[in-house]
Amino acid sequence: MTRIEDHTTAGRYPELTGKVAVVTGAAKGIGRGIATRLIAEGMSVVAADIDEASLAATVDTFRSAGGDALAFSGDLTDAAVIDRLFDETVERFETVDLLVNNAADLRRRRLLDEHTELLDDQLAINVRSPYLCSQRSAAIMRDGGGGSIVHISSVGALRAHHRGFPYDVTKGAINAMTVAMAVDLGEYGIRVNAIGPGVTLKRDRPVDEVERRITEERIPLRRSGTVEDIAAMVAFLASSESSYVTGQVIYVDGGITAQLSPSGPGALEKDGRLILPGERNQTS
Numbered sequence: 336m337t338r339i340e341d342h343t344t345a346g347r348y349p350e351l352t353g354k355v356a357v358v359t360g361a362a363k364g365i366g367r368g369i370a371t372r373l374i375a376e377g378m379s380v381v382a383a384d385i386d387e388a389s390l391a392a393t394v395d396t397f398r399s400a401g402g403d404a405l406a407f408s409g410d411l412t413d414a415a416v417i418d419r420l421f422d423e424t425v426e427r428f429e430t431v432d433l434l435v436n437n438a439a440d441l442r443r444r445r446l447l448d449e450h451t452e453l454l455d456d457q458l459a460i461n462v463r464s465p466y467l468c469s470q471r472s473a474a475i476m477r478d479g480g481g482g483s484i485v486h487i488s489s490v491g492a493l494r495a496h497h498r499g500f501p502y503d504v505t506k507g508a509i510n511a512m513t514v515a516m517a518v519d520l521g522e523y524g525i526r527v528n529a530i531g532p533g534v535t536l537k538r539d540r541p542v543d544e545v546e547r548r549i550t551e552e553r554i555p556l557r558r559s560g561t562v563e564d565i566a567a568m569v570a571f572l573a574s575s576e577s578s579y580v581t582g583q584v585i586y587v588d589g590g591i592t593a594q595l596s597p598s599g600p601g602a603l604e605k606d607g608r609l610i611l612p613g614e615r616n617q618t619s
């Protein structure tokens with residue numbers, strides 16, 4: 336097992352300096368990578384997460400590097416907590432220029448597996464929470480003359496995962512939310528877009544090199560994505576260079592959604608892992 340190391344990309348959008356971003360699910364993984372990039376761009380970042388200990392460590396890292404960051408710990412399935420998040424943001428920074436809806440429950444099941452409780456949990460954090468966060472931030476952005484909302488979707492919203500319930504369903508809702516909000520909020524100068532990550536390596540998770548090789552054989556660009564790949568797209572969508580981009584779902588996936596193969600779960604999985612074409616005829 337190996338771990339992915341932290342590294343920071345220098346900012347490239349000077350117009351973002353001094354702007355204010357709210358990033359949900361910012362303590363680890365893709366959310367932390369996004370917040371790290373926005374700090375590098377000179378933005379003030381409100382990092383929100385339910386994992387208080389990891390959040391504190393992440394924000395301490397930002398501050399030690401000279402970044403302006405505020406930690407907000409709370410359960411964003413609670414509307415009152417969402418209200419408090421934006422109240423505290425406005426109290427500290429006066430406005431919101433960018434919202435990144437990243438927090439999500441990533442668990443997946445087969446349709447016929449019992450997962451009623453999981454369905455309720457995912458509808459709450461994967462759909463209702465970004466909906467309400469967008470509603471609150473959009474009101475602030477409207478009064479401030481505009482802004483950008485970025486939802487983190489998934490390749491599973493377009494091409495279903497094997498064992499993808501109810502996660503893929505909730506990410507399909509995110510894509511629908513993206514276009515509906517873009518149309519509704521455009522007159523206020525608020526742009527709404529989504530990013531669909533593909534296979535993405537995360538620093539907080541060990542990497543099995545064999546599994547990584549097997550997976551990357553099936554990605555057209557023959558590599559996994561990184562949190563920096565996703566963060567770079569967020570920075571672009573927050574910048575003035577994307578000022579005429581709204582209502583789009585952009586897949587940062589190395590080409591996964593462009594291909595028809597892999598052709599199906601039976602040919603691709605063995606003992607819960609992907610198998611290479613050369614392994615299919617081997618007996619165990």
